[in-house]
Structure formats: C-alpha cells, structure tokens
Amino acid sequence: MRDTLPLLDKIPFPAIRRAKLDTLQINVGYRCNQSCFHCHVNAGPTRPEEMTGDIADAVLDFVKQRKIATLDITGGAPELNAHFRRLVITARKLGAKVMDRCNLTILEQPGQEDLAEFLSENQVEVVASMPCYLQDNVERQRGKGVLDASVRSLQRLNALGYGRDPQLTLNLVYNPQGPALPPAQVALEADYKRVLGQRYGIVFNKLYVLANMPIQRFGSMLVSKGEFDGYLGLLQDAHLGANLDGVMCRNLISVDWKGFVYDCDFNQMLDLPLMHGGRERVHLSDLLDENIEGSDIRVAGHCYGCTAGQGSSCGGALKEAAE
Numbered sequence: 001m002r003d004t005l006p007l008l009d010k011i012p013f014p015a016i017r018r019a020k021l022d023t024l025q026i027n028v029g030y031r032c033n034q035s036c037f038h039c040h041v042n043a044g045p046t047r048p049e050e051m052t053g054d055i056a057d058a059v060l061d062f063v064k065q066r067k068i069a070t071l072d073i074t075g076g077a078p079e080l081n082a083h084f085r086r087l088v089i090t091a092r093k094l095g096a097k098v099m100d101r102c103n104l105t106i107l108e109q110p111g112q113e114d115l116a117e118f119l120s121e122n123q124v125e126v127v128a129s130m131p132c133y134l135q136d137n138v139e140r141q142r143g144k145g146v147l148d149a150s151v152r153s154l155q156r157l158n159a160l161g162y163g164r165d166p167q168l169t170l171n172l173v174y175n176p177q178g179p180a181l182p183p184a185q186v187a188l189e190a191d192y193k194r195v196l197g198q199r200y201g202i203v204f205n206k207l208y209v210l211a212n213m214p215i216q217r218f219g220s221m222l223v224s225k226g227e228f229d230g231y232l233g234l235l236q237d238a239h240l241g242a243n244l245d246g247v248m249c250r251n252l253i254s255v256d257w258k259g260f261v262y263d264c265d266f267n268q269m270l271d272l273p274l275m276h277g278g279r280e281r282v283h284l285s286d287l288l289d290e291n292i293e294g295s296d297i298r299v300a301g302h303c304y305g306c307t308a309g310q311g312s313s314c315g316g317a318l319k320e321a322a323e
C-alpha cells in the first residue's frame, strides 16, 4: 500500500488550535468482520491489534477525572474488543454519553446475538455506516450481502426503539464511492429517509455526510490510479475558511489501541501524534492533569477533507450540524 503522508505533508493548511476538550474518541483495535475498500484504518478479520484491559482502565480514569462528556468508540468493529462492554457500562455510570461506530453487520456475527439489546439497555448512540441505499453501491464498497445484513440490523435496532425513542439515537454515515465531493447533507438525508422508510420501514435520526480521506486504502488507490493530485485539488478548491471553527479536532482527542494520543482519528491513521510538552508521543495517562486547550493541532493536506464544501466532521456537515 502506498503511504500518502509524504505527499500530504507538503500541502500547507491554515493553523488551528484546540478549544475545550469534551470528547474522547478511542480506537479499540483494527479487527473487523468486514474489509471495506474505503476503510481508513485498513481494518479486517485478521488484524491482531487490540486495546488491552490496562489501556481500557486508563481510558475510564481519564473519562472520570476530566469529566469527559462523550466517549466515542471506534475500530475496526469496536464490539469485537474484549473490553467493549465494560467500557460502555462504566462510562455510562460516570455520566458520559457513549457512541458506538457500528458497521451493522456485526450484529449478526456469532457471539454478538445480544449486542443490539446491550446497546439499547445502555442507551448507546449508534453511528452506523451506510454508504448508500442501493445494493450495488453498498456491496462494491463493503462486500457481498452487506446491504441485506445492514437492513436486517437496522430493522432490529428500530424494533428496540432506536430512531424513535429520544434516548436511543441512530445516526447513519454516508461517504461517496470515489474521488468526488459528497452531496448536500440535508437533501441526501431526506432521500435516505424516504427510500429506507418506503422500502424497508427503517427510521433513523440523522445522516452524516463525510468526504473520503486521501489516506490509507483510499489514498493509496488514488496514488495508484494517478488521481491523488486531482482529488486534493478538488478538496482544496472547495475549502471554506468558516469550516475551520467546527472541525472535530478542536474539541476531541483520539486515542489508539496502545493509549497514545492524536488530534483526530485521521492523524492517528497517518501516525501523526499529538504535539505536547516537546514529547515525541503523548500517552493518555500523561494528560490526566494537563490542559491542552489552546495548543496547536497537527495539520496537513488531508485536513481539506474536513473543510471542503459543506465540511465533514465526525458529526457530518459542519454548517448544517451547527444549525
């Protein structure tokens, strides 16, 4: 796979600084039951990296001591981590909102038969990948049978109250198939609600529309096809300075499966650690008593993926998300 960091590092991006920290995003490992083409963490069934119990303890200490409002759990398929349920239960007891970045098909995997009930009992917000409602498009990106399994899982979550009960939030995530900007979030959300509702009786809260990041598998594909410069140009041409205030890295830190800290999940995947105190790498346990508000965020060319057009963050379109 081609590394895109040397190319991205040459591209200047406006300076941004941290605001108040309210979200801890943790990547609990790269194991996944799927191997999607666009996956920015290169996750798959054979990846051995997994957050241990000690690091999960450090995460929970941090949530408690720093009064973190939201614990956002990602992977791989985060539910495959042995400590996933303990993280959820303890963080909820500490008063944090918990988000599970769920690929939906995991709900049908052996050993996960009670996962949907576990998520609803703990009022976990489910953020589910759903790149399209058309079978061909979903299966080209995520693999055969994925649309049917995703539909069954969404129907199961709906039956438990997700998307209807105000305590059970179900949000979907869309990203384009190739090197194109995503369409407007509001219009696409309306299409998704209409089509998924009419065809399958599915309801959900919001659709987050995200641009593909020119890193990992997708970035490597762009380089191989000679499309890297064109895609970066497209993102740069669509950059809006107003989106800089809403990028997720201003209020979030991202933690890898070993406990090291990054400004966001994308920087984690590029191995660009958070800069603090002159250290080469900062561990989450080093930040228990340290305030990082006001410190510089590590930016490079991929950041245009967050500020292009309507903007993308883990909460979807920035302008619309703020309204």
Ligand code: SF4
Pocket: 032, 033, 034, 035, 036, 038, 039, 040, 041, 042, 043, 044, 075, 076, 077, 103, 129
């Ligand atoms: S389901 Fe998500 S984590 Fe798993 S391979 Fe696909 S994009 Fe990556």
Ligand code: SF4
Pocket: 247, 248, 249, 250, 263, 264, 265, 266, 267, 297, 298, 299, 300, 302, 303, 306
């Ligand atoms: S990729 Fe986006 S979230 Fe990450 S540092 Fe750049 S602007 Fe911030």
